[in-house]
Amino acid sequence: MGRKYVFDFDSTLTRVEALDVLAEITLATNPEKGKIIEEIQEITNLGIDGDISFTESLERRIRLLKAHKNDLDGLVGQLKHKISKSIENNKEFFESYSDDIYVISCGFKEFIDPIVAEYNIPGDRVYANTFDFDGDGNIIGFDEENVLASHNGKIACLKALDLPGEIQVIGDGYSDYVMREAGLAHKFFAYTENVHRDKAADNADHITPNLDEFLFINDLPRKISYPKNRIKILLLENIHPHAFDNLTEDGFSVELLTHSLPEDELIEKLKGVHVLGIRSKTQVTRKVLEAADKLLVVSAFCIGTTQIDLTAAKENGVVVFNAPYSNTRSVVELAIGQIIMLTRSIFPRSTEFHQGQWNKTAANAREVRGKKLGIVGYGNIGKQLSVLAESMGMQVYYYDVADKLALGNAIKCNSLEDLLSVSDAVSLHIDDNPANRNFIGERELERMKDGAILINLSRGFVVDIDALVVALNSGKLSGAALDVFPEEPRANGDFYSPLQGIPNVILTPHIGGSTEEAQQDIANFVPNKIMDYINSGNTVDAVNFPNIRLPRQNNVHRFLHIHENVPGIMAHINEILAKYKINITGQFLSTDSEVGYVITDMDKDYNTEVIQELKAIEHTIKFRVLY
Numbered sequence: 285m286g287r288k289y290v291f292d293f294d295s296t297l298t299r300v301e302a303l304d305v306l307a308e309i310t311l312a313t314n315p316e317k318g319k320i321i322e323e324i325q326e327i328t329n330l331g332i333d334g335d336i337s338f339t340e341s342l343e344r345r346i347r348l349l350k351a352h353k354n355d356l357d358g359l360v361g362q363l364k365h366k367i368s369k370s371i372e373n374n375k376e377f378f379e380s381y382s383d384d385i386y387v388i389s390c391g392f393k394e395f396i397d398p399i400v401a402e403y404n405i406p407g408d409r410v411y412a413n414t415f416d417f418d419g420d421g422n423i424i425g426f427d428e429e430n431v432l433a434s435h436n437g438k439i440a441c442l443k444a445l446d447l448p449g450e451i452q453v454i455g456d457g458y459s460d461y462v463m464r465e466a467g468l469a470h471k472f473f474a475y476t477e478n479v480h481r482d483k484a485a486d487n488a489d490h491i492t493p494n495l496d497e498f499l500f501i502n503d504l505p506r507k508i509s510y511p512k513n514r515i516k517i518l519l520l521e522n523i524h525p526h527a528f529d530n531l532t533e534d535g536f537s538v539e540l541l542t543h544s545l546p547e548d549e550l551i552e553k554l555k556g557v558h559v560l561g562i563r564s565k566t567q568v569t570r571k572v573l574e575a576a577d578k579l580l581v582v583s584a585f586c587i588g589t590t591q592i593d594l595t596a597a598k599e600n601g602v603v604v605f606n607a608p609y610s611n612t613r614s615v616v617e618l619a620i621g622q623i624i625m626l627t628r629s630i631f632p633r634s635t636e637f638h639q640g641q642w643n644k645t646a647a648n649a650r651e652v653r654g655k656k657l658g659i660v661g662y663g664n665i666g667k668q669l670s671v672l673a674e675s676m677g678m679q680v681y682y683y684d685v686a687d688k689l690a691l692g693n694a695i696k697c698n699s700l701e702d703l704l705s706v707s708d709a710v711s712l713h714i715d716d717n718p719a720n721r722n723f724i725g726e727r728e729l730e731r732m733k734d735g736a737i738l739i740n741l742s743r744g745f746v747v748d749i750d751a752l753v754v755a756l757n758s759g760k761l762s763g764a765a766l767d768v769f770p771e772e773p774r775a776n777g778d779f780y781s782p783l784q785g786i787p788n789v790i791l792t793p794h795i796g797g798s799t800e801e802a803q804q805d806i807a808n809f810v811p812n813k814i815m816d817y818i819n820s821g822n823t824v825d826a827v828n829f830p831n832i833r834l835p836r837q838n839n840v841h842r843f844l845h846i847h848e849n850v851p852g853i854m855a856h857i858n859e860i861l862a863k864y865k866i867n868i869t870g871q872f873l874s875t876d877s878e879v880g881y882v883i884t885d886m887d888k889d890y891n892t893e894v895i896q897e898l899k900a901i902e903h904t905i906k907f908r909v910l911y
């Protein structure tokens with residue numbers, strides 16, 4: 285007398301409408317294939333939404349299909365590979381609840397039975413239409429006596445079944461919903477994993493984006509403890525749409541905003557959000573991190589992370605990732621372009637021309653070949669610039685606070701002063717450490733060669749802008765290119781800089797890393813880090829957290845425990861695990877001076893009360909269960 289689960293087949297158990305797949309098979313060589321398939325899909329949708337009678341929809345489609353009995357084997361073969369992802373992942377539910385699961389479909393038993401048999405659903409619990417064949421095996425129609433061939437046939441079918449207990453219907457179409465409307469089912473779950481039909485969703489008791497959510501709501505056995513659609517991701521600052529696609533494809537609920545948000549709005553928007561994605565504008569302050577009680581990850585879809593309070597993030601158990609390499613080549617290419625443009629005084633010539641002036645002159649126009657380029661910060665960007673600049677015939681000098689090996693013929697300088705005094709062009713590529721504020725000021729500019737050029741593609745606060753204005757106006761420097769500024773706006777619009785209007789100064793709005801290639805690469809790299817952490821607990825490449833690379837584990841449960849790094853926590857965790865007689869199959873610990881991160885893998889069967897005890901350990905920051 286327990287609960288019964290009534291599943292639809294097409295677009296619910298499978299990702300597709302089976303007759304559409306059959307059409308692809310039977311019309312493979314038909315020159316009108318595209319048109320006919322479109323027509324079939326239109327008719328399917330009209331039938332599903334109840335806009336034409338189902339019988340009519342079926343008759344019209346079968347006529348267009350021109351299918352043969354032999355085509356059905358091919359169809360079944362293809363459908364086996366088109367089972368909905370979350371259905372495939374939750375075979376355990378179909379095994380454990382086999383006796384309570386029914387399929388009521390307006391499709392055909394000839395292809396449904398062999399598919400659902402693999403999910404423990406026998407043919408006698410599959411209610412569907414059957415084909416009529418002629419003597420040569422051609423499909424010429426269907427059994428018109430079957431109630432499922434008629435309008436609202438599912439209602440008649442379920443009524444005739446007269447199932448005891450609570451009945452829950454899971455389907456994507458209006459014909460599934462009507463069983464609930466007719467009072468024959470207790471609940472209707474609109475299944476939107478493959479298709480979102482407004483009419484079904486609007487009338488549903490629950491919208492279930494996958495089977496995980498359905499099983500979670502009903503507390504049924506399932507592959508993952510917490511459905512991914514419940515994990516909310518907020519992406520700000522116009523992050524490349526590939527990131528949205530990658531994360532939604534993995535099942536997360538993602539919201540994409542084009543701009544950054546100020547502190548108060550961010551706090552409000554982060555309510556219930558588990559992952560925040562930003563670029564360089566959004567300030568993720570301590571106040572934001574302390575208010576965001578659900579937040580697990582902040583991801584910088586760029587290199588710099590000083591916009592995030594990394595210490596506060598760590599103290600709140602929030603892991604921070606970035607993309608340290610993806611946009612480096614784009615920055616280097618821009619730097620090369622700027623070195624050439626400034627050395628040739630191209631921008632003044634271009635500006636004059638735009639104003640109607642033809643000024644053909646060689647004054648202040650030089651080749652870069654043989655000139656000396658001083659690179660400050662010989663990291664991922666500085667080193668690549670070194671190689672490209674050398675290949676253009678420049679002599680490269682570099683200075684870095686860390687000991688860095690020279691690439692090619694580059695010459696290491698022992699002090700910044702040495703580099704400044706020798707370079708015709710100085711390019712800044714130091715990191716965003718706050719100690720680098722006003723790194724280049726009046727004194728450093730004074731040390732530069734007369735007529736040299738300065739390029740800053742690192743961080744705005746690194747250069748004292750007022751001092752630079754003086755150096756440019758006095759002719760001490762012959763040009764400059766700036767892509768980054770001490771204060772940058774949150775969104776596109778008006779912007780003022782005292783550098784505006786000074787000749788031979790190239791100003792760009794922080795676009796060093798803004799190329800299609802870089803943004804696409806970031807949109808693949810960072811979501812992988814997010815998914816790796818959320819799905820398995822990996823913190824490899826986290827910028828503020830002890831790094832753990834976990835082995836892939838099958839058929840285990842995983843506890844993730846983040847705590848303040850004080851003595852005795854590990855022992856305490858293991859005491860509790862021992863008390864509950866938990867069979868540990870793997871345990872990993874990584875700490876830094878502030879936090880400890882312990883991952884424990886264990887056999888699947890355990891007393892869930894252990895979770896409350898582990899959460900209650902003093903100094904616990906965050907606790908998660910994965911399986």
Ligand SMILES: NC(=O)c1ccc[n+]([C@@H]2O[C@H](COP(=O)([O-])OP(=O)(O)OC[C@H]3O[C@@H](n4cnc5c(N)ncnc54)[C@H](O)[C@@H]3O)[C@@H](O)[C@H]2O)c1
Binds near residue numbers: 664715796
């Ligand atoms: N304009 C853009 O759109 C854009 C795009 C990407 C990166 N960036 C910025 O470019 C900078 C460099 O990026 P990266 O990936 O090469 O970083 P990186 O960390 O690989 O390299 C930075 C190097 O600077 C050195 N350094 C730091 N402070 C120094 C100092 N005071 N004196 C000398 N050397 C110092 C470090 O030791 C390191 O080797 C970062 O600030 C980054 O945020 C800007």
Ligand SMILES: O=C(O)CC[C@@H](O)C(=O)O
Binds near residue numbers: 563565585798
């Ligand atoms: O794309 C951005 O917003 C920032 C680019 C750059 O400054 C970085 O830190 O990678």
